[in-house]
Amino acid sequence: MRVGCRVEKPMTVMKQVSALDHHAVRLQRRRWRTLVWLYGPPEKARHQAQRLWDVRMWQAPLWVGAEQETTLSPCLPASKARTRLGAEHQLVVLDASGSQGLDPDALGALAGTVSAGGLLVIITPSRWGEQPDPDYARFADYPWRWASLSAHYLKRLALQLTGESTIVRWEVDGHLTLPKLAIRESRAAPFDDTDCLTADQAHAVNALVKLKRRRPLVITADRGRGKSAALGIACARLLKKSITQLVVTAPRLSSVESLFARVVALCPEGQRLSHARFELPNGSSLCFLPPDALNEQVHQAALGGSGSYLLVDEAAAIPAALLAQWLVAFPRIAFATTVHGYEGSGRGFALRFREVLNSKAPQWRELALEAPIRWSAGDPLEATIQTLLLLNAPLPEAQLPESHAGTECQTVSIALAQAQLAKQPECLAKLFGLLVQSHYRTTPSDLRQLLDGPGTAIRTIIASKEPQAVLVTREEGDFNAALAEQVARGERRPQGHLLAQSLAAHSGSREALTSRWRRVARIATHPERRREGLGRWLLEDDIADASQQGVALYGATFGAEASLLRFWLALGFVPVRLGITREAATGEYAIMVARALTSEGQAVLTSLHDSFAASLITLLAFELATLPAPIVALLLPSLPRLPLSSTDTQAVEDVAYGHRDPALARTSLQALAREASHWLLGQEVQIAHQQLIAWAFQNQPLAKAHGESVRLIRRATQQIIEQRTLFPSSSGG
Secondary structure, three states: OOOOEEEOOOOOHHHHHHHHHHHHHHHHHHOOOEEEEEEOOHHHHHHHHHHHHHOOOOOOOEEEOOHHHOOOOOEEOHHHHHHHOOOOEEEEEEEOOOOOOOOHHHHHHHHOOEEEEEEEEEEEOOOOOOOOOHHHHHHOOOOOOHHHOOOHHHHHHHHHHHHOOOOEEEEOOOOEEEEOOOOOOOOOOOOOOOOOOOHHHHHHHHHHHOOEOOEOEEEEEOOOOOHHHHHHHHHHHHHHOOOOEEEEEOOOHHHHHHHHHHHHHHOOOOEEEEOOEEEOOOOOEEEEOOHHHHHHHHHOOOOOOOOOEEEEOOHHHOOHHHHHHHHHHOOEEEEEEEOOOOOOOOHHHHHHHHHHHHHHOOOOEEEEEOOOOOOOOOOHHHHHHHHHHOOOOOOOOOOOHHHHOOOOOOEEEEEEOHHHHHOOHHHHHHHHHHHHHHOOOOOHHHHHHHHHOOOEEEEEEEEOOEEEEEEEEEEEEOOOHHHHHHHHOOOOOOOOOHHHHHHHHHHOOOHHHHOEEEEEEEEEEOHHHOOOOHHHHHHHHHHHHHHHOOOOEEEEEEEOOHHHHHHHHHOOOEEEEEOOOOOOOOOOOEEEEEEEOOHHHHHHHHHHHHHHHHHHHHHHHOOOOOOOHHHHHHHHHHOOOOOOOHHHHHHHHHHHHOOOOHHHHHHHHHHHHHHHOOOOOOHHHHHHHHHHHHHHHHOOOOOOOHHHHHHHHHHHHHHHHHHHHHOHHHHOO
């Protein structure tokens, strides 16, 4: 238990540096690290930091800041902090007092590189938090200027550092405050595995090597627990057991670099043929594939099947729909993901994916890596960074409707101003907890955007003082005509305005920029309260508010997934743009939807929607040939409705019940698929409809053998025709 801090009397800088050096030695005995907050006039503060730099030969010291503001080397700009992932530094100085300001993502990334006994020094001005710093320029959307923004985020950090008892506070020309170190927690349990660094890691490796058929393994871990290294150790052992091929996937190749590094170290007889492939002399291989490429090979039956292995790292960053497909394709599969940190949150992963696992592989197992690798349990720096960046933001308590029986529990939807939220730290933490658990791309910078982002608004549903859902929106558009013309021609690209600028650039719509938009940036519901209509409630209240404020259009952009797209279409939104390439990290196509709130907005929306509909058929035949058929089925009603002609009806029946070649009746079968997209279809007929769509619009054969593919087309056509014959009222005809 910490019992306070030791405040040194004013002393010379060199004596303070010596005291800090001795403190680092004490930390080293415990295998701990700490944060040093150095504040004061920037030039003097840098000079003091340089004295600390020179006091001894630190292991791989690193200065992060502007090169022109220091003479020390190596010096790295904050924007390149992520390049240090996997490295170790005994001393890191992050200069947030100069021309670069504080990059929250850099702080999160660098903290993980500080080795045991190391110091992370943050340099800030004296009155930090009273105004924004230059790093705010990165999210100062046009026409805002960064210097005019609020600084709630920086003020929050300054207040937390002021009250934090585990950090070192070092004032320029003032006091040095050293924390009293806690008693070290009990030592780690013994284990017998020379390749592993903790008992947790050894347990995970053993479970991975012994993966059973149809018994998937889910591994979760905080940062720095050796999760990816455990995957690598297991891969090395499996390859040596002559497993012919191991496949690993992750959102980015860089995510599995430590995995490959362990394989290379443990299998010196092998060869890394490329960044994404390793092979042993016996032909056994380890191959990395990004999610989109992996999914394509699974669909082509080139991967998967009996005896195949798949390891998924950072699984929370991959759509559950893809994971579910791989779960079926690979008999032996493991999912690993980070629970906290800028890499993505896996805390909501198990909650969201649990239903899929329970239905498809009820014997699945899970384990957690809790013991840190690079430092010991109880490390002060890890606790400080989690608090500062809300990496461990708590989920609020779910207030289930039945729990309110007999009580006067009021559930309300309210708008929260950023200044108001900044003064409610407990509410802020819970709202951010909702955002973190629902989305894999949450970063430390997102918290700053939430508190200080220009044009950012927050709405939440509160029950018994506990947030149950949250909506974050941003204002877009409202450009003058001259600027809109320049943007549409590709001559200008002002910062921000993602949806409005994308529509103008790709559709040529100047009006998309001159109109006022409100775009949904994030929406999240408590995992235990999904499918209760809370998201719809939030959106409808916010749409009403936007309409009263004269906003012309309300929109959103997201990865095209059937249930998500169905949600937005049910709220009256229509598609206005669809990306033509899959995102490598998710395997999904980005889609934009919008809803008009004024007559001006309706005119713009009609034009955008018509342009989208006009290009859809051609895109499906070429660029969107791999767009999932369930998505296409939801988009087809966007096309102008053209009931089947008598010629079409005859051609369709000839395919279904005669011997007409489907290829020679493709336009009529397309007409049938378009018309059926307006019908209420049973589950089996929905599948038949999707099969027909994939063949008729995207030229996807339904089977490898031509004859079998034709038979399936005829059967699908029959099912759709019979749906209309047996249930004419459901077809709208």
